[in-house]
Amino acid sequence: MxxxxxxxxxxxxxxxxxxxxxxxxxxxxxxxxxxxxxxxxxxxxxxxxxxxxxxxxxxxxxxxxxxxxxxxxxxxxxxxxxxxxxxxxxxxxxxxxxxxxxxxxxxxxxxxxxxxxxxxxxxxxxxxxQLFFQPGSVLTKSGGYFKVFTQFRKVCYARLHYSIPALVALPKAQQKLSIRRDVVPDAVNGFAAPTETLRSLWPAGEDEARDRLQNFTDEQVHYYDQERDFPAKPGTSQLSAYLAAGVISPRQCLHSALRSNNGEFETGHSGSVTWITELLWREFYKHVLVGFPRVSRHRAFRPETEALKWRNSPKDLEAWQQGRTGLPIVDAAMRQMLDTGWMHNRLRMISAMFLTKNLLIDWREGERYFMQHLIDGDLASNNGGWQWSSSTGTDASPYFRIFNPQSQSERFDPEGRFIKQWVPELAELNKRDIHNPTALGGLFGVESYPAPIVDLKASRERALQAFKSLPQRQAETQENG
Known part of the structure; x- marks a missing residue:
């Protein structure tokens, strides 16, 4: 047996x-x-x-x-x-x-x-x-795990040119056994049942996952590179929860994307190529988890950043968690997660960078909060994303690259449609004012909406100074000076 x-x-x-x-x-x-x-x-x-x-x-x-x-x-x-x-x-x-x-x-x-x-x-x-390639089989020329995604992707492309991971056939039914299946519990102690509205957003089962994949790769994937960063548009596959639970496999996703792009993964439709790259990012972060075990012990990938002087500000942290920061795009993102169990990827970066750079709060606080609320919570991807945003991880955003949430909002939600959906108290504002309602001031302000909890310019300078003060940064500055 x-x-x-x-x-x-x-x-x-x-x-x-x-x-x-x-x-x-x-x-x-x-x-x-x-x-x-x-x-x-x-x-x-x-x-x-x-x-x-x-x-x-x-x-x-x-x-x-x-x-x-x-x-x-x-x-x-x-x-x-x-x-x-x-x-x-x-x-x-x-x-x-x-x-x-x-x-x-x-x-x-x-x-x-x-x-x-x-x-x-x-x-x-x-x-x-779970992966296309066995961890330890995609290595640098010196035999180590990759720290930079573009180099990792290049080796993966070479491997894919040689051989695309095959799908495993559905097994044939076996002879019946004289063993009864157990009843799957509806709930588990310690975990509150979500709302029916949330459940309805994420129907269970392989048929649902495969339908989503087919619908996405039939047409929407061709516009993925153009629309994936706009949260008010249906530009993403909505498959992350199914991938995290293994209801659908990365191989199924890859094969479906290849079918939509005439078998190509580097050329052809730029949307398909971009989506396949996202599958490889997922692969990359799981290889990092194996190659650098400290990242799953709540440690920074870049050891020097452990010396960062993070702020202890429970009040600011709570405002961020509840979507009451006074920055509309950040608040809309957080409320979307609390209501649906999911957050658009562009908004994950904006929210994470706001917490770690503008509020200078330890990325681990955000990583944990996301895991506690995301239906697609995945250790490798969540940790990788948070460490990228906080400039503490592998292939991370440079510490001096700090998203301005207001300009990000104007660029990726230009009509304010996403903000109006999730921050209804701002729904009457026009597309110019909705990104920065505080600028209206006085009688034109929105009483039910808070003022920003932090000054974006001053907090940016504070973050830059905190990173520059790290011992290794100081050494680099002296050496370059």
Missing amino acids: QLIWLRSDLRVHDNTALSAAMEQGPTLAVYIISPGQWQSHDDAACKVDFWLRNLSELSKALEVLNVPLLIVHADTWAQAPKAILELCQQRGIESVHVNDEYGNNETKRDREVEAALDGAGILFHRHLD
Whole structure:
């Protein structure tokens, strides 16, 4: 008997471990409910709900293949070795199959499970599934992990020219087993149920994910490079939550994008090329997670930035969290996340840079808050994005490049449509005034909307000075002087 241990791979199509297990013999599936671990990882309640809803849909899809899904409860991953071993012994399991996950806790968990199974003579098979390339196989000429995305992408392109990662065929149904599937719980203690409005934005199941992918790559992807930065436009794929939960795979996304672009990933439609580049950014950050483990220990990729003198300002942090900063585009972005579990990528950069540069608040505060509210929360991508914005990470934005939220707003929401949707108290303002309502002053101001909590020009200078004061920056300044 084979066992597939499902984690962030909640699908039957293009599932490497599932297909490998079923090729070897009769197969069971298991999913571990671990609320204590999820809380320690700051997983959002809407994300946990999304997992459970997708798990319920997956259970039905597995039933068509005659693969019973079993549910095991283990509050933390420290209990996973015992839980998996006991299940294997109860069910006569010979081999366990998993799709690799990345991060310190995930690696430790799998290592300990493998050791426990090995002691009982049970095989543990790991499969590449979340990524196009095995971490450690895309390296610099000196044999190290890449720190710069453009160089990483160049090697990936060379590898893709040689061979496109193939899709894994859907397994044929196996003979029925005399084992009943378990009921997937509707909720888990410690995680409040999201609103039905939020749930309706993110229907569960592979059919939904595959429909979104097809609809996007049929036409919208061709305009992706032109429209992806405008939050009021439907310019993005809306697939990030499905990718994070593994309801759809990166390979499926790549193949669909290639079909839309005559098999090309470097030439052809610039929108398709740009979207494939985004898939490679996702790949890059997961390779960074493996190559530089400190980033999943809440440490800055650039060690010298650990000496930054971040401000301790709970009042400013709370205003940012609640979307009450007095900067309309930032507030609209934060409110979008709180209501929908998702934030447009351009707005993630604007909001993150405002917190870390204008407010000079530690990026880890923002990273954690995003994870606590995002339905697509992913350690590698979230950490990578925050460290890029705060100039503490690999291939990060230079510390002197600081987005001005007002000019970003004017450029990417020129009509103020997005702001009006999420900051309704400003809905009566015209497209010129809505980006900076404070400039109206006096009787023309909006009483229900706060004044900016920080002066953009002065706070920019404060951030520049903080970065220049770092020991390495001082040394560089003296050397260049």
